[in-house]
Amino acid sequence: MNLSIPLRLIGLQFVLTGLSVFSLTSFGASPGGSSASRTAKPQANADWSTYLGDKGRSLYSPLRQINRRNVTQLKVAWTYDTGDKGEYQANNLIINGVLYTPSPTRKVIALDAATGRELWKWHPATERSGAGGGRQRGLVYWRSKSGDEQYLFTAVGNYLFALDAKTGVPIRTFGENGSIHLGTGLDTEGTPNVGLNTPGIIYKDLLIVGGIGGPGALRALDVRTGQRRWIFHLIPRPGEVGHETWPKDAYKTATGLMPWCGQSLDEKRGIVYIATKTAEPDFFGGDRHGMNLFANSLVALDAATGKRLWHFQIVHHDLLDKDLPCPPVLLRVKHGGKMVDAVAQGTKHGLLFVFDRVTGIPLWPIEEKPVPQSDLRREQAWPTQPFPTKPAPLMRQHYGEEDASTISPDSKAMTLDRIRVSPNFGPFPAPSLKETIMFPGFDGGMEWGGGAADPDGVYYVNVNEIPWVMQMVETRHADGSPLVRGEREYMLYCAPCHGLDKTGNILGGFPSLIDVIKRRPRDQISQITKQGAGRMPAFDQIPDALREAILEFVLNPTPLSASRREESASAPTTSIKPPSYAFGGFRRWLDKEGYPAIKPPWGTLNAVDLNTGEIKWQVPLGEYSKLKARGIPPTGTENYGGPVVTAGGLIFIAATADETIRAFDKNTGAVLWQAPLPFGGNATPSVYMVNGRQYVVISAGGGKSGRPVGGSLVAFALP
Numbered sequence: 001m002n003l004s005i006p007l008r009l010i011g012l013q014f015v016l017t018g019l020s021v022f023s024l025t026s027f028g029a030s031p032g033g034s035s036a037s038r039t040a041k042p043q044a045n046a047d048w049s050t051y052l053g054d055k056g057r058s059l060y061s062p063l064r065q066i067n068r069r070n071v072t073q074l075k076v077a078w079t080y081d082t083g084d085k086g087e088y089q090a091n092n093l094i095i096n097g098v099l100y101t102p103s104p105t106r107k108v109i110a111l112d113a114a115t116g117r118e119l120w121k122w123h124p125a126t127e128r129s130g131a132g133g134g135r136q137r138g139l140v141y142w143r144s145k146s147g148d149e150q151y152l153f154t155a156v157g158n159y160l161f162a163l164d165a166k167t168g169v170p171i172r173t174f175g176e177n178g179s180i181h182l183g184t185g186l187d188t189e190g191t192p193n194v195g196l197n198t199p200g201i202i203y204k205d206l207l208i209v210g211g212i213g214g215p216g217a218l219r220a221l222d223v224r225t226g227q228r229r230w231i232f233h234l235i236p237r238p239g240e241v242g243h244e245t246w247p248k249d250a251y252k253t254a255t256g257l258m259p260w261c262g263q264s265l266d267e268k269r270g271i272v273y274i275a276t277k278t279a280e281p282d283f284f285g286g287d288r289h290g291m292n293l294f295a296n297s298l299v300a301l302d303a304a305t306g307k308r309l310w311h312f313q314i315v316h317h318d319l320l321d322k323d324l325p326c327p328p329v330l331l332r333v334k335h336g337g338k339m340v341d342a343v344a345q346g347t348k349h350g351l352l353f354v355f356d357r358v359t360g361i362p363l364w365p366i367e368e369k370p371v372p373q374s375d376l377r378r379e380q381a382w383p384t385q386p387f388p389t390k391p392a393p394l395m396r397q398h399y400g401e402e403d404a405s406t407i408s409p410d411s412k413a414m415t416l417d418r419i420r421v422s423p424n425f426g427p428f429p430a431p432s433l434k435e436t437i438m439f440p441g442f443d444g445g446m447e448w449g450g451g452a453a454d455p456d457g458v459y460y461v462n463v464n465e466i467p468w469v470m471q472m473v474e475t476r477h478a479d480g481s482p483l484v485r486g487e488r489e490y491m492l493y494c495a496p497c498h499g500l501d502k503t504g505n506i507l508g509g510f511p512s513l514i515d516v517i518k519r520r521p522r523d524q525i526s527q528i529t530k531q532g533a534g535r536m537p538a539f540d541q542i543p544d545a546l547r548e549a550i551l552e553f554v555l556n557p558t559p560l561s562a563s564r565r566e567e568s569a570s571a572p573t574t575s576i577k578p579p580s581y582a583f584g585g586f587r588r589w590l591d592k593e594g595y596p597a598i599k600p601p602w603g604t605l606n607a608v609d610l611n612t613g614e615i616k617w618q619v620p621l622g623e624y625s626k627l628k629a630r631g632i633p634p635t636g637t638e639n640y641g642g643p644v645v646t647a648g649g650l651i652f653i654a655a656t657a658d659e660t661i662r663a664f665d666k667n668t669g670a671v672l673w674q675a676p677l678p679f680g681g682n683a684t685p686s687v688y689m690v691n692g693r694q695y696v697v698i699s700a701g702g703g704k705s706g707r708p709v710g711g712s713l714v715a716f717a718l719p
Contacts, residue, residue, distance in 0.1 A: 046689040048094045051138040051199045052450065052642070053686075055265040056330030059452035059644045061687035065694040067648030070718060071663045071673045077695060077717035078116035079678075082109065084711035087135040087682065088701020089448075089641065092713070094688040100139055100165070104701055104711045106132025106156045108139065108163060113697075114690040116715065122168040124156040127179065132156035133533035137262075137448065137683075138199040140207060141165065142223050151223060153207060155196035157531055158182050160209070160226070175226035185228040187237075188215045192255075193539060195532070198262040198327075198448070201272065203303040208263055208272055216257030216295075218274055220306060230306035234259070234276055234294045241308060242293030250288055256280035257295050261448055262327035264343070265303060266357060272303040273343055273357070275324035282321040283431055283472060283583040286378035291316050298328060298345045298353070300360060310360030314345065314353060316382035319374065319431050320470075321442055322348050326450030326642075333457035334611045335363050344453070344610060346446035349427040350395035350463055353388050354610055364390035364613055371428035376472060376581055385428050390613030394446075394606050395465050399424035399439035399598060406599045407632065411591040415598065418589070422469070431472050431581075438470035439598070442586055449642030449655060449684050454666065457611045460651055462621050462639050463604050466596045471584040473500060486553035489546060493539065494554070499585035502554065510586070517555045526551060594706075595624070596638070603636035605643065605653065605664060619669040622656030638705045642684035644696075654681025654698050657705040661685070661698055661716075679703075679710035693717055 046063055053059050066074065082088070086104025093100045099113040110119040124132040140153040150165040151174075160182050162174035170178030182194035193213045200209035206220040206229055216234035221227065234257040235250060236242040246254065259274040266273070279288055279295040296315035301308055315322045329344045333354075343357040354363045368384040396403065401419055405411035424437040444464040451461035476482060497510040504512035516525060529539055529547055539547070589597045596602045600620070607616040622637030641655035645666055654661040659680050663673040679702030686697050697715040702708050 043689065044692045045097065046694075047096070048092070048686040048688045049141055050093070051091055051140070051201075051262065052327065052684065053644065055201055055267055056453075057262065057264040057327045057450065058329055058331060058454075059450070059642060059684065060454055061644060061646040063646055063687055063689055063694050064648040065689070066646070066650065066696070066718060068650065068665060068672060071648075071650060073718050074663070074673055074675065074696070074716045075719055076675070077715045078114075079715070080109075080111055080116040080118070080713040082107070082711040082713070084701075085703075085709045086133070086701055086711060087703040087709075088679075088699045088711045089135045089137045089683045090699045091138045091642075091684040092686045092697060092699060093139055093141055094686060094690075094697075095141060095165070097690050098165075099686075099697065099713075100141070100152060101699065101713060102136040102139055102154055104135075106134070106136055106154065108152060108154050108168060110165075110168060111713075113688060113695070113715075114693070116713065120168040122163055122170075124161075127156070127161065127170065128159070133528075133531065134195070134536065135197050137197055140199045140202060142202050142207065149224075153199065155182065158193055158195060160196060160221075162223075162226070174224065180221075180226040182209075182211055183214060185219060185231070186215055186217050187231060187233065193542075194258070198260060201263045201265050203265055203267065203270070203272065206303070208265075208303065210259035210261075210263065210274065212258055212260045212277075213255070214258050215251075215255055216276075216279075218259055218263075218272075218299075218301070218306070220303075232299075232301055232306040232308065234299075235279075236293065245291040245293045247287070247289060254279060254288055256282070260323070261325055261450075264328045264330050266330060266341070269358070270303045271309060271357065272301050273328040273330070274299050274301065275326070275328055275345055277323035278315075278318040278321055281583075283319055284376070284379065284581045285317055285319050286376070286380075286580055288317075289380050291382065292318070296322060296324060298324070298343070298355070300343075300357070312353070312355065312360060312362075314347060314386060316385060317380070319379070319381060320428065320438070324348075325444060325447050329451050329453050329459065330357060331453035331457060331459065331610065332455070333363070342610065344451065344459055346451055346461055348442070348445040348447070349397070349440040350393050350445035351388060352391050352394065352459070352461075352608060353386075354391075354613075362388065363610075364388055372425050372430040374430040375432055378580060379431070381430055391608050391610070392615060394461070394463050394608070394615070394618070395440060395604070397440070398426050399437050399467055403599050405591055405595070405597050407591065407593070407595055407627065407635075411593065411595070411597065414591055418597065424467070429470060431470070433472055433474070433581075435469060435471040437589060438468040439465075441466045441468040441588070443468075443638075443640075447640055449640060452643045452645040452651070453610075454645045457609065458616065458645075458666070459608045459610050460643050460645050460666065461606055461608070462641075462643060462653060462655055463606060464638055465598065465602050465604065465636070466638050467589040467598050469584075469587040469589050472581045473584050475580060475582050484553065486549035486551075489550050490553050493542070494550065495582055495585065497536075497586065500582065505586050505588075513554050522551065522555065525555075595627075595635075600633075600635035603639040603656065605651070605669065607666065607669060617669040619664070619671075621653070621662075622658050622660070624658065640682040640704045644685045644687055646687060652685045652687065652696050654683070654685065654700070656680070657707055659700075659702070659707070661696075661714075675716065677714055678712045680705070680707045681714075 082103040084104040162171040183191040620636035623634040637657035639655035643653040683699035
């Protein structure tokens with residue numbers, strides 16, 4: 001493609017529906033709440049009752065007892081050990097002096113928020129879904145107007161549970177005896193696997209939820225019964241907007257698109273905003289030609305009915321797993337001489353898109369730029385992708401020789417050699433059988449921790465600058481023989497995480513499957529494939545015979561003969577058609593010392609003034625003690641988890657690979673305080689007040705970036 005063709009402004013993709021009923025005034029404290037709470041005098045108690053602080057997901061606290069002047073005095077107030085080990089990523093809720101946390105094994109625990117004393121614990125093994133596993137980032141709290149009913153919603157495996165917030169006892173009138181299967185009510189055949197790792201959002205008596213897995217939909221459930229009240233199909237049906245952007249019958253078989261990263265809500269206007277996932281398979285689109293709405297899109301819906309108001313697709317026909325990684329953030333900015341209620345959406349490639357939240361009109365022009373095209377058979381990559389003219393990218397958009405590692409002469413030579421053999425082609429390289437450096441990488445840019453916004457219209461977000469390796473592979477053997485039963489399903493379900501060669505990716509949290517039978521008994525491995533564990537979701541809808549075929553392929557180290565391949569290939573198998581190509585697996589590009597093979601910074605914290613679209617400051621986030629001892633300035637580290645900004649002028653964030661929580665000056669980016677954590681704080685802090693004392697609490701479980709694993713809560717306060 002001729003890359004010198006003129007840029008063209010993207011056509012705005014939205015439909016305005018009944019906007020005259022919406023007020024254009026701001027709604028204050030948090031983008032989803034009242035103005036009173038931003039201006040109110042300090043109170044004896046201040047809750048953190050909603051995931052990420054408020055329904056606008058602004059990660060803002062109006063508390064100022066802890067501030068720039070005294071933050072250096074912060075000490076550990078209490079700690080609590082969940083007894084679990086895993087990726088503990090919970091942004092905890094604090095309501096009426098009680099802290100609620102979902103543990104790494106999906107227990108729900110209630111603690112005295114002032115002391116850390118345990119009040120009650122609910123264990124999912126007592127219910128039909130069995131023990132839980134996998135990351136869970138938070139809970140949903142609902143309270144009736146009378147206050148008589150107070151529910152917590154949590155997910156385990158494929159089930160959504162409602163618990164009494166006072167006791168932890170399941171609400172037996174919800175769903176079937178306290179739970180619903182998340183794969184029901186999706187207007188599809190069968191009951192697909194659907195999990196939930198990020199909590200939904202409450203609008204009146206509706207619980208609005210996305211999920212992971214399944215055919216792609218957003219649903220509103222009755223909070224008391226679990227009955228579906230509305231559904232928005234993210235893979236449009238005949239007659240629905242966007243149906244023509246897919247093959248005619250794609251809605252019958254296509255999967256993905258589930259909005260896993262969470263939703264935000266303009267409660268006054270009754271608008272819910274969702275950020276959606278890539279269509280599956282993530283890396284080959286030969287069977288889903290077209291733009292593929294509403295994949296990789298920011299979509300605004302009427303929260304009461306699910307009716308679409310407007311949308312913008314941020315990645316067309318995604319082939320690179322660029323699902324939108326974090327919930328939209330609602331904030332108020334001054335733009336064009338007037339105050340505008342805005343919504344900001346971050347991306348894995350470090351771009352920030354900002355829109356008028358009512359009309360969907362971008363605050364700054366968005367340009368469609370040509371991108372490389374794929375040479376894979378049957379693939380039709382989209383010719384252009386959207387790029388905002390403001391703000392500027394929050395990370396490098398290209399990885400060239402000037403980005404070779406500066407950590408040591410050996411690292412520099414090593415990275416230069418690889419760059420010359422496997423060059424980078426910007427944020428949208430075309431999938432190919434040839435290896436390329438994927439930068440920005442698969443885990444961001446921005447990630448699920450998301451961004452924070454203060455009342456001044458400044459957006460704060462942490463970013464990764466880690467290169468990865470990208471390569472596709474054929475799905476037939478080199479001798480032309482077909483894949484065997486079990487092997488082809490391994491390609492579909494397992495290889496993207498555990499690798500085509502079963503060696504896994506320890507840094508990514510995906511263990512090797514080689515000789516796994518020596519580490520766990522077969523029945524335990526089978527149970528894990530059904531219920532899920534660690535980063536692995538539940539696959540309880542795969543037929544037992546098919547699961548056994550996958551296990552046989554994984555556990556049998558002896559390759560099958562060509563004749564057995566043919567025999568096995570003719571056996572009945574799954575109805576899912578394997579793609580022509582498979583992704584070669586998630587691989588970070590690291591030097592021999594295990595550091596990212598690129599010139600630092602490797603992780604940054606950023607402040608963006610969304611009144612002007614200008615970056616205020618950018619600083620490294622995190623450091624490695626061994627490099628510091630060698631006299632190397634702070635490099636930043638890979639980071640997972642988000643920031644919280646407070647009225648005290650501070651940004652609290654852990655997230656880094658150095659087991660540390662820090663407080664930054666929100667005006668300058670200077671580090672004002674830091675403290676060690678028992679494990680990596682790969683979560684977003686919560687800020688609250690009990691009995692007149694302000695606390696900052698973080699879930700510390702580690703497990704990311706190859707770091708130690710645990711399951712602790714640590715709360716900080718002034719003496």
